[in-house]
Structure formats: C-alpha cells, structure tokens
Amino acid sequence: MSDSSSATIADSTLKDSQSSSQMYQSSLAMTEKVLGEQEYETQFFGFTPKSFTDGVYNAVNEYLTDCLEVVEKYIIQEFSAVIPAETVRECTQQLLPVFVKTFDKAFDKLENYLLCNIFHIPNNVLLPEDKPQEFQYTELEQEEIDRDLETLRQKIRNAKYVNACLEQExxxxxxxxxxxxxxxxxxxxxxxxxxxxxxxxxxxxxxxxxxxxxxxxxxxxxxxxxxxxxxxxxxxxxxxxxxxxxxxxx
Known part of the structure; x- marks a missing residue:
C-alpha cells in the first residue's frame, strides 16, 4: 500500500471518529460521575480502571485500522484487474467509520460493565490494610481519646522524672x-x-x-x-x- 493511501485512511478515520467520540465522551462522563475518582480501586489494583479501558480502546482502534489496511492491500494485489485501486481505497474509507462506530457502541457497554462491576469496590467493602477504619469515632469520642492520650503522656513524663531522680539516688x-x-x-x-x-x-x-x-x-x-x-x-x-x-x- 502506498503512503498516500495510508494517509488517506488515517485522515478518514480521524474525521469519521469525531462524531462517535461525542457519544463515547458522554458515556465516560456518566461513568465517572457514578464511580467518582476511583482512588480506592487504584489503591487495590495498582492502576486506574479508566486507564485500563482507555488502553483497550486505543489498542482495538489500532487493530481495526491495521486490519483494513491489510485487507485493502490484499484486494488491490489480487483483484486489481477487476476492481480499480481507487475504488478499493474509497470503499475502505467508507468501511472504517462503520467499524469504528459499531465498535464504539459495543465498547461503551463493555466499559460501563467493567467500571461498574469488575473494577469497582462497593462502599461497604474495606481492604485488609484499612480494617482499622471499620469503626469510626464521633467527635466526642475523639476528644475523650485525645484527653486520655494527654493523660498518658503526662504519666510518661512523670515516670521519666521519677526514673531520673532514682538514677541520681x-x-x-x-x-x-x-x-x-x-x-x-x-x-x-x-x-x-x-x-x-x-x-x-x-x-x-x-x-x-x-x-x-x-x-x-x-x-x-x-x-x-x-x-x-x-x-x-x-x-x-x-x-x-x-x-x-x-x-x-x-
């Protein structure tokens, strides 16, 4: 395939994907609104769920483009006597937006399912390292704990003073x-x-x-x-x- 053909396919992909990207962005906005910042999921998985779905989306888009380029090259080589090369390129440019649009719709459903069911930790679930946060204290209880801590600190200071006196003795x-x-x-x-x-x-x-x-x-x-x-x-x-x-x- 010539460089001009590849450039034409890339330009067509960029133009035709703009309309479908609006639907994709609106779906992502709704998903982010439901899931929030996903900090807890990032803490558990080690990566943001959004970055995972974005990576999958970009990879599949690249595979679609590469696949159409290979199909276009094969048709031109095998059927150049029957179908002109320009006709093949024109059909390829028309076929790519259809693939992208169909893929966007299917991927939106997949992404919503992944973010809401697979990469989502319910609010009532705590990670093992956060088990101490299972019981939350009220403001009055926190103040009482602070007073107890101050009392213990004073006892420690008194004990240190007594120890110093005993050492001198x-x-x-x-x-x-x-x-x-x-x-x-x-x-x-x-x-x-x-x-x-x-x-x-x-x-x-x-x-x-x-x-x-x-x-x-x-x-x-x-x-x-x-x-x-x-x-x-x-x-x-x-x-x-x-x-x-x-x-x-x-």
Missing part, C-alpha cells in the same frame, strides 16, 4: 558505698597493723583508751576551780562518749 548511694568500702578497708589494715604490733584487740584497746581519756577529762574539769589551768585539752566529752558507744556497738 543510685549514684549517690554508690558514692557513699565507695567511701564506706574505703573506710572499711582502712580499718582492716589498721587492725592488722595493731595485731602485728602485739595489741591483742584493737576495739577493746580503743574503748579502754576512750574511757581513760573521758575519766581524765572529768578529773581535769573537777580540778579547774582549785588552780588555773596550765594547759587545755581539746577533747569534747560528748564526742568521746559517742566514739565509745560506736566502738562498743561494733
């Missing part, structure tokens, strides 16, 4: 424990030193010494009115008593 306890361990180690070393020096019992020796110092301090206090003191002891009777009690307890 643990750090303080660890510091005191470390000092206590150092003091205990020092006392153990002192006890070992006194034992190696021949002192039988460090605790009893300290208690005995504290008692002697306390008695001596009491005696000095009794002698104060008789004569002016030549020296002054810096030992507190209360402190000595406390030390004595601690040593006895230990």
């Amino acid at each position: 643990l750090k303080d306890i660890a510091t005191v424990q470390e000092q206590y361990d150092k003091m205990l180690t020092l006392l153990e070393r002192l006890e070992k030193t006194t034992m190696s020096a021949g002192v039988p019992d460090l605790k009893e020796s300290l208690v005995f010494t504290c008692d002697k110092v306390r008695a001596l301090n009491t005696r000095i206090q009794e002698l104060k009115p008789l004569s002016p003191p030549r020296f002054k002891l810096h030992h507190d009777d209360t402190s000595m008593s406390k030390m004595n009690k601690r040593l006895r307890k230990s």
Whole structure:
C-alpha cells in the first residue's frame, strides 16, 4: 500500500471518529460521575480502571485500522484487474467509520460493565490494610481519646522524672558505698597493723583508751576551780562518749 493511501485512511478515520467520540465522551462522563475518582480501586489494583479501558480502546482502534489496511492491500494485489485501486481505497474509507462506530457502541457497554462491576469496590467493602477504619469515632469520642492520650503522656513524663531522680539516688548511694568500702578497708589494715604490733584487740584497746581519756577529762574539769589551768585539752566529752558507744556497738 502506498503512503498516500495510508494517509488517506488515517485522515478518514480521524474525521469519521469525531462524531462517535461525542457519544463515547458522554458515556465516560456518566461513568465517572457514578464511580467518582476511583482512588480506592487504584489503591487495590495498582492502576486506574479508566486507564485500563482507555488502553483497550486505543489498542482495538489500532487493530481495526491495521486490519483494513491489510485487507485493502490484499484486494488491490489480487483483484486489481477487476476492481480499480481507487475504488478499493474509497470503499475502505467508507468501511472504517462503520467499524469504528459499531465498535464504539459495543465498547461503551463493555466499559460501563467493567467500571461498574469488575473494577469497582462497593462502599461497604474495606481492604485488609484499612480494617482499622471499620469503626469510626464521633467527635466526642475523639476528644475523650485525645484527653486520655494527654493523660498518658503526662504519666510518661512523670515516670521519666521519677526514673531520673532514682538514677541520681543510685549514684549517690554508690558514692557513699565507695567511701564506706574505703573506710572499711582502712580499718582492716589498721587492725592488722595493731595485731602485728602485739595489741591483742584493737576495739577493746580503743574503748579502754576512750574511757581513760573521758575519766581524765572529768578529773581535769573537777580540778579547774582549785588552780588555773596550765594547759587545755581539746577533747569534747560528748564526742568521746559517742566514739565509745560506736566502738562498743561494733
């Protein structure tokens, strides 16, 4: 088939399909009005149902055009002696709009059926990922949920504050424990030193010494009115008593 014949068929197809496209567009408008934006269907299928039907429509139109071109070429080659080529092209140009018009009517029905029955999800159907939306809350229920959430957030903040205080308390306890361990180690070393020096019992020796110092301090206090003191002891009777009690307890 020559290039001029193909161009003539294409022009004829464009002109003759304009009238049928009006009917097709009106049908699509009605379908879109019924189905809406089809966002839910797009979410499920992964493509818009309209794009699917448009693709099928365009593919069939191309097949019709290609089919008529092949038929025209075959008739010209086989029956050129009987039928002139111009007559064949003229008949082909007249036949194509008939095919397109018939196809448009049939495809409109197919498209409406597909969009309304095959590629349509009813309003009462939820996809598995949207199951949480099955139960809708009222405005009052939503406000109550917001208040509960705020209460939980406040409890979390309070718990964090308490945890911070407890962590600080643990750090303080660890510091005191470390000092206590150092003091205990020092006392153990002192006890070992006194034992190696021949002192039988460090605790009893300290208690005995504290008692002697306390008695001596009491005696000095009794002698104060008789004569002016030549020296002054810096030992507190209360402190000595406390030390004595601690040593006895230990």
